[in-house]
Amino acid sequence: MAEGAATKPIRTAITSDDGIDLSIIELFFFAYRDFTSDPDQILADYGFGRAHHRVLHFVNRMPGLTVAELLDVLKITKQSLARVLKQLIDTGHIIQVQGPRDRRQRELYPTAKGRALALALARPQSRRIHDALEGANAEDRSVIERFLKAMVNPELRAQIDDLPADSAGRIPGKSHGDQ
Numbered sequence: 001m002a003e004g005a006a007t008k009p010i011r012t013a014i015t016s017d018d019g020i021d022l023s024i025i026e027l028f029f030f031a032y033r034d035f036t037s038d039p040d041q042i043l044a045d046y047g048f049g050r051a052h053h054r055v056l057h058f059v060n061r062m063p064g065l066t067v068a069e070l071l072d073v074l075k076i077t078k079q080s081l082a083r084v085l086k087q088l089i090d091t092g093h094i095i096q097v098q099g100p101r102d103r104r105q106r107e108l109y110p111t112a113k114g115r116a117l118a119l120a121l122a123r124p125q126s127r128r129i130h131d132a133l134e135g136a137n138a139e140d141r142s143v144i145e146r147f148l149k150a151m152v153n154p155e156l157r158a159q160i161d162d163l164p165a166d167s168a169g170r171i172p173g174k175s176h177g178d179q
Contacts, residue, residue, distance in 0.1 A: 038124030046091070046117070051076065051084045053121055056110070059094055060118040061163060064107045066099065073159055093117055 016022055039053050046052070051074075058073055059065055065073075071081055085108075088094040093114035099105030110118065133141060149160055 035125055035128060038128070039121040042117075042121055048087070051080065052088060055081070055084055055088060056093065056114060056118045056121065059108045060110045060115055063109045064097075067096075067106050067108065070108060088114065 014020065014022065036050065040050070043049060043053055054074055055070065058070060062069075067081070067085070071078060074081065085094065089096060091113075092111055095109050095111055096106045097109060099107055133144075136144075149157060152160065
């Protein structure tokens with residue numbers, strides 16, 4: 001077969017001259033790889049993956065979250081959630097409780113086992129964040145939080161505001177002046 005332009009190898013790299021912010025993109029790739037590596041190792045021992053991690057995280061952050069609300073937060077299909085949720089329920093990490101107002105509604109709660117796993121997954125990530133912010137001041141942290149929140153689609157940013165505040169009263173994505 002004759003080599004046309006479509007099959008000819010390109011031997012030069014994409015650069016910032018192509019109008020792409022490659023340095024930030026690559027920092028995100030590497031940071032995400034390492035940020036998820038510790039929990040991935042823990043999850044592998046359970047036969048779980050990152051979807052399990054996200055479900056555990058949000059059910060532990062918002063106990064009583066309904067299945068519909070979780071679907072809205074995770075932006076995954078009902079079918080994907082059903083498989084992951086079934087595994088977490090079958091292994092005793094999460095329980096479903098019938099909604100008090102609507103019997104068709106299912107509220108999700110962590111069990112002690114689910115809380116322990118969520119904390120085990122969050123600890124190495126928290127250490128990594130703590131180490132990365134070492135030497136940073138409150139304004140540095142505020143800039144990082146604003147940047148990360150700005151990376152979220154504008155119509156979905158309200159989900160961040162719905163998360164509970166931490167023990168220091170910080171709400172994710174809000175600087176101290178916003179609260």
